[in-house]
Amino acid sequence: MPLEDHPLRYQLSNELHARPFPTVSCPGQAVYLAIKPAKQAAKRDRARDRAHLLALLDRFGAQHPGPDATHYFAQLGRFHLKWESHTEFVTYTAFLENGADRPFDPAAWEVFPEDWLDEAPGTRITSAHIRYVDAPGDEADIVDQITEWFVPESLTASRVLDDAAIVAGDFRIDSAGHMRFAIFTQPNTGARRIGRIVQRICEIETYKTMSMLGFPRAHEISRQMAEIDVRLSSLVGDLTGDVSKPDETLNDLLSAAAELEKLQTESAFRFGATGAYEAIVNQRIAVLREERFQGRQTFAEFMTRRFDPAMRTVKSTEARLLGMTDRALRAGDLLRTRVDVDRSAQNQQLLESMDARSDLQLRLQKTVEGLSIVAISYYALNLVIYLIRPMADPLGVSEGLLTAGAVLPVVFAVWLVVRSIRKSIEK
Numbered sequence: 106m107p108l109e110d111h112p113l114r115y116q117l118s119n120e121l122h123a124r125p126f127p128t129v130s131c132p133g134q135a136v137y138l139a140i141k142p143a144k145q146a147a148k149r150d151r152a153r154d155r156a157h158l159l160a161l162l163d164r165f166g167a168q169h170p171g172p173d174a175t176h177y178f179a180q181l182g183r184f185h186l187k188w189e190s191h192t193e194f195v196t197y198t199a200f201l202e203n204g205a206d207r208p209f210d211p212a213a214w215e216v217f218p219e220d221w222l223d224e225a226p227g228t229r230i231t232s233a234h235i236r237y238v239d240a241p242g243d244e245a246d247i248v249d250q251i252t253e254w255f256v257p258e259s260l261t262a263s264r265v266l267d268d269a270a271i272v273a274g275d276f277r278i279d280s281a282g283h284m285r286f287a288i289f290t291q292p293n294t295g296a297r298r299i300g301r302i303v304q305r306i307c308e309i310e311t312y313k314t315m316s317m318l319g320f321p322r323a324h325e326i327s328r329q330m331a332e333i334d335v336r337l338s339s340l341v342g343d344l345t346g347d348v349s350k351p352d353e354t355l356n357d358l359l360s361a362a363a364e365l366e367k368l369q370t371e372s373a374f375r376f377g378a379t380g381a382y383e384a385i386v387n388q389r390i391a392v393l394r395e396e397r398f399q400g401r402q403t404f405a406e407f408m409t410r411r412f413d414p415a416m417r418t419v420k421s422t423e424a425r426l427l428g429m430t431d432r433a434l435r436a437g438d439l440l441r442t443r444v445d446v447d448r449s450a451q452n453q454q455l456l457e458s459m460d461a462r463s464d465l466q467l468r469l470q471k472t473v474e475g476l477s478i479v480a481i482s483y484y485a486l487n488l489v490i491y492l493i494r495p496m497a498d499p500l501g502v503s504e505g506l507l508t509a510g511a512v513l514p515v516v517f518a519v520w521l522v523v524r525s526i527r528k529s530i531e532k
Contacts, residue, residue, distance in 0.1 A: 124176050127187055127300035131290050132238040133202045136213050136283075137307045139314075141194040141230040153226035154195050158188055161197075161221055184216050193315065193378070194230055198307060208254060209234050211281040231314040233284040235303055240271060240289035247271060247289055248399055254287060259411075262401035265393040269294045270302055272393070276310075276407065284310055302393075309389045309404065312382040313412060319379030320415045323422035326368055330422075330429060337361050337429065341436045351444045358440060362433035369426055376423045383416045478523055482516040489515055 129135070142149050158177070159169055170177040170188075177188040187198040199216045213234065241247060251262055255275035262273040274286040286306050290299055340358050386408065395403040402410075489511050 124189060125178075126297060126304050127178070127185070127198070127200060128296045129185075129200050129237070129300045129303060130202055130296050131294070131299055133200060134213055134237065135201070135233075135235040135303050135307075136199045136216065137231075137233040137235065137310075138197045138217065139194050139230045139232065139311050140197075140225050140227045141315075142227040149193065150226060151190065154190060157221075157224065157226055158195075160224070161186075161217075164218070164221070181216075194227075194311070196307070196311065198303075200303075208236055208250075208287075209279070209281075209283075209285055214281070214283075231284065231310055232282065233286060233307060233310050234279075234281075235286045235288065235306060237270075237288035237290060237299055237303065240291055244399065247273075251287060254285060259407070260401060261404050261407045262398045263393075263395040263403040264398050265302060265395055266298060267394060268396070269298055271398055272302065272306065272404070273398075273401075274306070274404075276313075276411075286310075305389045305393060309386055312385045312389070313408075316379045316382035316386060317412075317415060319375050319419040322372055322375050323419045326372055326426060327422055329368060330365075330426060333361050333364055334429060337433055337436070341432070351440060351447070355437060355440050355444060358433060358437040362430065362437055365426065365430040365433055369430055372423070372426070376419060379416065379419050383412075386412070478516070478519055481523070482512075482519045485519055486512060486515045 140154075155172075162169060162179070162181070165181040167179045167181055167186075175190040177186075179186055181199075183201070185200040187196075187200070189196045197217070199213075201213055201216070251260060251273040255273060256277050259275045259277060260273065261275065262271065264270070265272050269291055271289040272286065273289075274284065276284065279285055288299070288302055288306075336357070340354060340361070343354060390404050390408065393404065395405060397403060486508070490508055493511065
């Protein structure tokens with residue numbers, strides 16, 4: 106077609122198929138490993154993750170994935186390897202096409218060399234040993250096996266995908282350091298469907314663990330919030346009375362608000378990731394379409410009892426942190442308004458005092474002005490007398506009478522001059 110494609114059209118389309126489900130044959134087992142950077146690491150070093158994968162592939166002479174690959178699947182010796190790169194972690198899944206005579210034999214983990222594991226760019230966030238076998242004809246045999254393999258108190262078992270398989274696990278770490286899950290498949294269950302079940306179990310375990318990372322963070326923040334809450338409550342309580350030092354109180358409120366903002370900033374990513382991972386866990390459980398098996402609790406029931414309370418704790422801590430931050434900011438705004446009102450009142454009093462002083466200065470100015478007219482008139486009259494004194498004899502008038510007659514005109518003239526000068530200044 107002559108129509109030009111969007112530059113991201115193929116990339117967006119291929120993203121939907123970037124992580125295909127594995128195809129596995131039964132009986133068999135899978136060992137699953139998720140590696141996350143250490144806590145002190147600022148972020149994932151994807152170059153190191155890729156180098157670690159290539160080191161494993163080079164041991165078996167396998168082909169390398171593309172430079173920007175986030176998914177890889179290949180045959181390595183006697184097992185198939187699936188590698189996936191996620192936002193916070195990478196996962197390795199090895200599929201072995203045998204059920205092993207000894208269930209959950211730790212020897213299966215020898216597919217990952219010890220020296221290679223020692224060089225991993227991070228720490229193990231979780232690992233799981235998954236065993237998938239054909240379901241026995243008698244369900245009592247399944248009950249006996251899962252009772253032997255798992256802790257009864259936390260055992261979960263359910264039929265999944267319209268009775269295509271029975272899945273069991275206890276979400277406990279065994280003596281070898283791994284989670285255990287068992288899958289009993291029906292004869293008509295295809296290899297792709299078994300692969301989807303294995304993949305979803307791995308995702309449930311991984312995202313469950315990743316979402317639980319927010320739980321200890323919530324406890325840590327709760328302790329800090331409790332200390333800040335005492336200070337904040339005291340400061341807010343003081344606002345109802347007379348605040349002796351409002352500036353200091355405002356600084357304390359802003360300091361508490363800054364601490365809460367810091368906690369919110371530091372925990373925003375973890376709490377946001379916890380919510381996203383929780384949604385994935387619930388979605389992955391939902392697509393299994395569980396049905397109860399022999400009265401045992403399902404995966405969904407286990408999560409409701411153990412997992413959901415932890416997630417509610419994280420959500421409530423996040424909501425409390427947001428609420429305290431808003432409360433501190435509102436208290437600061439309230440105190441700032443009160444300080445502004447007090448300062449406005451002080452400014453009003455200052456203006457009134459300045460007005461009173463201005464009135465006094467005006468009265469003094471008028472008084473001085475009157476005295477100035479008298480003084481200027483006195484000197485002006487002397488000058489006038491000097492000018493008109495020679496005219497006294499020709500006019501036949503005495504000097505005293507001539508002086509008396511000049512007083513009023515001189516004073517009036519001086520008053521007019523002073524008044525004119527004052528008006529010009531006022532303009």
